[in-house]
Amino acid sequence: MNVHEYQAKQIFAEYGVATPKGIMVESVDAAVDAAKELGGPVWVVKAQIHAGGRGLGGGVKLAKSLEEVRTLADEILGMTLVTHQTTAEGKLVQKLYIEDGADIKDEFYLSVVLDRKLEMPLIMASTEGGMNIEDVAENTPEKIITVPVDPTIGFQGFHGRELAFGLGITDKVEQRNIITFAQKLFKVYMDKDAEMIEINPLVRTRNGEFLALDGKMGFDNSALGRQPEIAAMRDFSEEDPDEVEAAKYGLSYVALDGEIGCMVNGAGLAMGTMDTINHMGGTPANFLDVGGSANAQTVAKGFEIILKNPNVKAIFVNIFGGIVRCDRIANGIIEATKITDVNVPVIVRLDGTNAPEAAEILKGANISNLIVGDDLGDGAAKAVAAAKGN
Amino acid sequence: MSILVNKDTKVIVQGFTGKEGTFHAEQCLDYGTNIVGGVTPNKGGQEHLGKPVFNTVSDAVKTTNATVSMIFVPPAFVGDAVMEAAEAGIELAVIITEGAPVKDMQMAKAYATKHGMKTIGPNCPGIITAEECKIGIMPGMIFKKGNVGLISKSGTLTYEGANQVCNEGYGITTAVGIGGDPIIGLSYKQILPMFEADPETEAIVMIGEIGGDLEIQAAKLIKEQITKPVVAFIAGQTAPKGKTMGHAGAIVSGSAGTAKEKMEALEAAGVKVVVSPAEIGKAVAEVLGK
Numbered sequence: 001m002n003v004h005e006y007q008a009k010q011i012f013a014e015y016g017v018a019t020p021k022g023i024m025v026e027s028v029d030a031a032v033d034a035a036k037e038l039g040g041p042v043w044v045v046k047a048q049i050h051a052g053g054r055g056l057g058g059g060v061k062l063a064k065s066l067e068e069v070r071t072l073a074d075e076i077l078g079m080t081l082v083t084h085q086t087t088a089e090g091k092l093v094q095k096l097y098i099e100d101g102a103d104i105k106d107e108f109y110l111s112v113v114l115d116r117k118l119e120m121p122l123i124m125a126s127t128e129g130g131m132n133i134e135d136v137a138e139n140t141p142e143k144i145i146t147v148p149v150d151p152t153i154g155f156q157g158f159h160g161r162e163l164a165f166g167l168g169i170t171d172k173v174e175q176r177n178i179i180t181f182a183q184k185l186f187k188v189y190m191d192k193d194a195e196m197i198e199i200n201p202l203v204r205t206r207n208g209e210f211l212a213l214d215g216k217m218g219f220d221n222s223a224l225g226r227q228p229e230i231a232a233m234r235d236f237s238e239e240d241p242d243e244v245e246a247a248k249y250g251l252s253y254v255a256l257d258g259e260i261g262c263m264v265n266g267a268g269l270a271m272g273t274m275d276t277i278n279h280m281g282g283t284p285a286n287f288l289d290v291g292g293s294a295n296a297q298t299v300a301k302g303f304e305i306i307l308k309n310p311n312v313k314a315i316f317v318n319i320f321g322g323i324v325r326c327d328r329i330a331n332g333i334i335e336a337t338k339i340t341d342v343n344v345p346v347i348v349r350l351d352g353t354n355a356p357e358a359a360e361i362l363k364g365a366n367i368s369n370l371i372v373g374d375d376l377g378d379g380a381a382k383a384v385a386a387a388k389g390n
Numbered sequence: 391m392s393i394l395v396n397k398d399t400k401v402i403v404q405g406f407t408g409k410e411g412t413f414h415a416e417q418c419l420d421y422g423t424n425i426v427g428g429v430t431p432n433k434g435g436q437e438h439l440g441k442p443v444f445n446t447v448s449d450a451v452k453t454t455n456a457t458v459s460m461i462f463v464p465p466a467f468v469g470d471a472v473m474e475a476a477e478a479g480i481e482l483a484v485i486i487t488e489g490a491p492v493k494d495m496q497m498a499k500a501y502a503t504k505h506g507m508k509t510i511g512p513n514c515p516g517i518i519t520a521e522e523c524k525i526g527i528m529p530g531m532i533f534k535k536g537n538v539g540l541i542s543k544s545g546t547l548t549y550e551g552a553n554q555v556c557n558e559g560y561g562i563t564t565a566v567g568i569g570g571d572p573i574i575g576l577s578y579k580q581i582l583p584m585f586e587a588d589p590e591t592e593a594i595v596m597i598g599e600i601g602g603d604l605e606i607q608a609a610k611l612i613k614e615q616i617t618k619p620v621v622a623f624i625a626g627q628t629a630p631k632g633k634t635m636g637h638a639g640a641i642v643s644g645s646a647g648t649a650k651e652k653m654e655a656l657e658a659a660g661v662k663v664v665v666s667p668a669e670i671g672k673a674v675a676e677v678l679g680k
Contacts (some may be wrong), residue, residue: 028594116572116602119496151493152500193493225492237416256630267570268544270601271625272667275649278628279666286628292488320549322515322529349608352549379667 001219004048005099007233008215011192017184019212021100024048034098035066042101045072047093050238052216052372053083053132059093062101069098087194091249094237102211107201109133110182112189114196117147123147123182125163129201155186162387174208181210183253192230193223238275242305249301250291258283259387261306261315261344263325265301273318276376283382285312292323299332306341315382318376321352330358334365345369349379392477392564393539393584394482394508394593395458399523402450402480403428405473405487407438414527421524428456445664447478457481460516460525463555464668469494474603474670476505484525485511485575488656493574501641502575509575515545516568526567537587538674542597543570543604544625547667551595551623560678565590570599578608586616593619593678596661596669600626601647606629607654620661621679623670624649642645 001010006024013019016125023034035043047059054060059081060067063069082090101136107129115122125145128136136143143168149158160179169175172331189197205211224231236244252267256274258284264270267289274284278322286309288302317330327349336342346369350358360390371386373379394399401418406428416439419425427442427450433447444450447459459480463471468490475483476498483502490512502509506653507619511663516526516598520535534550534556548567555562566581568574578596594616598605605624611622627649653663664673 003569042552114492114572117655119499119573123495145392150500152489160562190493193491195492206633220492222489223493225523226466226491254630264546266544268542268597269546269550270665271599271629272544272547274628275625276666276668320546320553322526322545322549326493350551352532375668377666380666380668 001224001234002050002222002238003217003219003230003233004095004235005015005046005215006048006095006359008197008217009212011188011217012185012212012215015114015188015213017111017181017182017188018210020100021065022097024074025096025098026094028070028073028077031077031098031208031365032066032070035063035308038098039344040100043069044099045076046097046099047070047076047079048095048212049079049081049095050235051081051083051085051091053085053307053351054205057081059083059118065166066289068372073098082170091238096227102203103205103207104203105206107213108202108204108287109136109200110185110202111196111198111200112186112194113302116337118132118148120151121186123149123159123163123186125167126245127167128205129313133200138297141283142384149186151190154190155183168295171208174204177208177210185202187328193220193227194218195220242308246288246301249298250293251298251302252287252289253305254287255309256284256286257311258285259310259311259313260287261309263288263290263306263315263317265292265294265319265321267354269318269320273316273376276380277316277384280380280384282387283381285309294324294332295331296335299341300336303333303342307340307342307344312344314347314383314386316373317348317350319350319352320381321350325354326350326352326358327354327361330361331349336359337365337367342367342369345371345384347373347379347383349373349376351375392522393581394564394566395517395519395523395525397422397452397522398424399458399527400424400426400456401455401458401460402426402447402456403460403462404475405464406430406443407433408462411462412439415460416527417445417530418524420446420458420462421440421530422521423523423525426456440479447474448479451480453493458511459483461485462487463491465491470500472498472509473501476502476507480507482508482510483575484511486514486516486527488513490571492572493572499573499575510566511569511575513571514569514574515548517564517566519564520562520563520642528565528567532556532562533565537590537592539588539591539593540565540595540597541581542567543599545595546626547597547623550667551597551670555595555674558671558675560674563588572602579604579605579611582611582616586618591618593621593674595674596622597667598622598624598652600624600629600649605648605652606655609625609652609659609661612646612656612661613659619678621673622653622656622661622663622672623667624663625667626654627665
């Protein structure tokens with residue numbers, strides 16, 4: 001789960017991770033009021049969407065007067081922002097963050113992420129602040145410093161020294177400042193079950209202090225149960241409505257741009273099914289994992305979501321029953337045909353737990369365009385043929 | 391022969407009396423798994439499914455001499471349960487529970503490693519030695535005894551792969567579902583050499599997916615150490631690029647973890663890589679020269 005910049009900065013503030021002062025607003029008038037309250041003399045008007053590259057997309061601008069704050073807020077609020085991290089359609093800006101301008105001497109990059117290979121958090125830093133860090137890694141990897149922190153010992157002094165010397169910070173006061181900053185940030189990462197924190201840029205002010213000018217945070221979904229204040233920050237309007245709807249029923253759904261709707265149990269088999277369809281000359285319309293507790297109701301919901309997509313020309317139901325019982329899936333298919341008008345061919349392959357019972361149930365069903373697939377390959381081939389109208 | 395577990399392995403269940411624990415422990419007992427007891431705090435002294443219940447793993451191990459624990463406790467308690475097992479001298483913990491916080495698994499795995507305890511999972515179907523010992527949630531009937539070892543990140547692809555191998559007239563020695571979470575226990579790198587050393591295993595099926603670089607590490611190891619034929623499938627060739635905010639994690643690993651990259655690395659290591667899971671069975675028949 002991701003949060004907005006203003007929310008990340010609220011969390012930073014709780015831990016004393018320094019940021020410029022700012023206020024989140026949802027209207028132009030509120031933006032001007034916020035600017036007055038902050039005092040100026042310069043402000044930054046920032047679009048709040050869950051994607052990076054906002055500045056380049058025209059979503060972050062500097063205002064030098066209250067009038068300018070009004071003009072920019074009016075311009076950015078309600079715009080559809082397209083960045084390299086959004087889809088081509090972009091994202092609607094519904095919230096702004098009005099922030100005090102900072103006294104910037106220079107810019108750094110700082111993040112904490114999980115290193116899957118080392119199986120521990122890793123602090124990454126660079127003197128190349130404000131740049132796209134993927135480009136820095138590609139072109140000048142020597143400019144990225146990495147400091148793994150074993151969570152069983154936590155952030156120690158030596159971690160901080162590696163960071164400070166690695167960034168070429170020589171002033172003793174500044175060294176202490178960056179070490180304290182990183183230490184607090186690491187505490188945020190651990191305490192809040194973060195998956196990643198990225199500050200780009202981290203700025204050094206002319207006073208030798210460090211400030212998070214931007215803030216991105218992503219959280220471990222598995223830990224949201226014990227992080228209620230983080231869970232409450234979730235902004236559903238930033239997520240795909242179909243994916244959100246599917247998740248309510250325990251379905252994991254991702255829309256794609258092909259023609260064959262897929263309903264599969266297990267993420268691996270779901271991806272494998274898409275790969276097989278693709279290999280046979282078809283195109284998958286979605287990824288859909290019905291999960292381990294699939295029943296008639298969830299399957300019916302899955303059909304409803306798949307059929308909302310007008311590009312779908314056939315549906316391939318591919319189930320290898322383990323904990324998921326095939327008879328429940330079969331009942332779900334029959335249920336779905338009662339609730340929704342299933343007007344495309346449905347190719348069904350059911351194997352594993354209770355597959356014979358499921359076959360009987362489907363035989364009794366009065367579905368005109370139901371095609372049985374004998375195995376994964378056969379089912380995928382029939383789905384590809386059906387989507388092509390054969 | 392087999393790897394890691396067999397009919398003599400003494401198994402306890404953590405989260406024994408819960409709904410999931412009960413259902414699957416019963417299935418495992420039916421399969422023939424030597425479950426010698428279970429652990430549920432405050433239910434020590436009772437009997438469940440005809441086996442003794444203990445308050446702590448330590449009590450269970452002292453009384454039963456169990457060496458393996460199958461863990462079904464709720465996600466928030468997985469880390470604790472794994473560390474308790476390690477402390478009590480369990481040699482292998484099979485963690486079935488889905489949704490354990492990543493931070494807890496970092497701590498638990500580090501602690502398990504310190505105590506020399508191996509782990510499988512979390513969020514996995516478990517491990518099965520065909521017709522001997524099932525420690526997990528997989529449908530036992532599809533695993534016929536044979537000469538093919540199987541390792542998979544995905545649960546349902548484990549079943550799909552095993553089923554195809556058996557449909558071709560072969561069977562399975564041991565199948566291990568290692569799970570697809572960011573932090574997992576035993577992986578390809580540790581399990582492949584076990585299959586190499588197992589005299590009954592004649593070929594290995596390895597099923598991976600996008601993300602991380604475990605398959606790349608496996609390719610390197612296969613090239614250097616594995617002489618038995620390996621068939622591999624990597625799921626997610628057509629998956630859209632992750633909808634993450636940044637790619638900082640990918641930079642760390644030095645690669646994007648794409649299916650293409652993994653498939654190429656495995657092919658270069660002499661592995662027979664199939665483009666669809668529908669071709670696993672035939673590929674196994676081919677490498678075994680039928």
